Amino acid sequence: MVRKRKLARGVAVVGGGLTKLGLFKDRNCKDFFAEAYTEMIGSVDKGIDPKDIDAVYVGNFTNDFFVKQAHWAPIIADLLGLVPKPVTRTEGACASSALAFREGVLAIASGMYDIVLVGGFEQMSKCSTEEVAEGLAMAASPYEVAAGFTFPGVFGTMATAYFAKYGATREALFNVTIKSHNNAPLNPKAQFPMTIRDFMNARIERAKTKGEPVPAWKDEKAYLADPAANPPVAWPMHLFDCCPISDGAACLLLVAEDMARKFTDAPIHVAGLGQGSGYSLHAKKDLTSYEATRAAGTEAYEMSGLSPKDIQFAEVHDCFSIAELVHMEDLGFVKPGEAHRAVADGMTRLDGPRPINTSGGLKSKGHPVGATGVAQLYEVWTQLRGKAGKRQIPNPNLRVGAAHNLGGTGGTCTFTILERR
């Protein structure tokens, strides 16, 4: 019998920071984290004295092998001038910083600390694409790697299972990509602030300038269907199904709920916290579902007393386009097999009934893996505070949003529900 989870003490988010995401070869992950931290300090409405931060949890995935430097917690303590405060690094592949967030919440809920900084950082642009692909594959299951799978290959495999089971085609994936890229130009932090039509028109202009034959794509879907414009990586995953390589950092300031109003009149509360683990591909019972996502969702829903229909918007881990569809189903936003139709019908657009990835998602906002979990929560926090600018969800009663973060090929998952009360 599983006991209903609850925090012994409530926790609220009162500040946040996120770097512009992209490829910044002349800056490193300390620079990124300092930038996100500085924005966070400035974002706390009534101010925060850094001396009052009790502890820090930071997520990072790849620095041990991309930077050849381990033991990052004290480096961050040193960077922020927070020595000798306790700083802890968390690692859960692409979910590394969502684990930092979770540890920060639990540390406050336990009564141990009152004010905790959580965040994540990653520098990926200094490695070749091959090095990045090989490094990220360290987070796949050893059996998958031994058989010759790559990261996009595992998700491509799940896509063919999804297609065979539900009769969907690559057009379902095009709809996800087009939708996410429609949001990206509205996000000043996005790595690719371009719609798919922008990509298409740029390619046409380039052909005209160079005097080459001008491609005659009739629309975005025709562009995405053309292997010359959108080559395969691990069929059916093509280039525009895959998130980019990104640098960046994100952080949030967490405080005990009972002191939140000292920092802001608009605290955003942690309503639900869930985490799950998953089997590797050969041991999965269902190739069109992530058990880690289902477990994380169940835990967070039970803790919050909310159900999937209460989640007004969400950031969903779209490392590959197919993942967004499967996760929407695992989180209960739609029934199994219905996500591809829901996206085609516009449900997940910024102005739709349930916007998904208003930030542009990992695909177009960028995916600095160790920073992503907190970057997603930064977007939910920003939307709930009504400060998302041009991409603000057009709903005056926005109250509940969530972030879903996946590590590896499904081995770790978190689902976090935030609420404005």
Add this chain to the structure above:
Amino acid sequence: MEKKPLNDASYEQYLNDRRIMGSRCRKCGALALPPRPICIACHGSDLEWVEFKGKGKLAALTSIVVAPPAMAREGFGRNNPYIVGVVELDEGVNAVARITGVDARNPGQIRVGMPLRADFASKGDGDAKQIALVFKS
């Protein structure tokens, strides 16, 4: 009968003898491939070796165009993609493996559900030589 420990090393040794060996839980009967030391169905730890016939059907697949370094060294990549997939064995467990005898350049033509049988492929040289489990159409 079989005394080898139920682990990845023994699994690979059996593969070198062209045998597909996994585990069966003596308590609940659950099968696992590769073998497991602990039953994930009933959490029992009394497991025995069991041989799989190597027949099944294709459950899902991908055609890898951007190859990882180990496969690129074997000549795979943009001009020579390869298929890996999930194979549902007749005994009811899944395996992940290379799929041969299919056209990796036209993966859309490969049918999910097609029957497959086990094959054994040699990888590496000298002491590093290892037989890998693959499936062919």
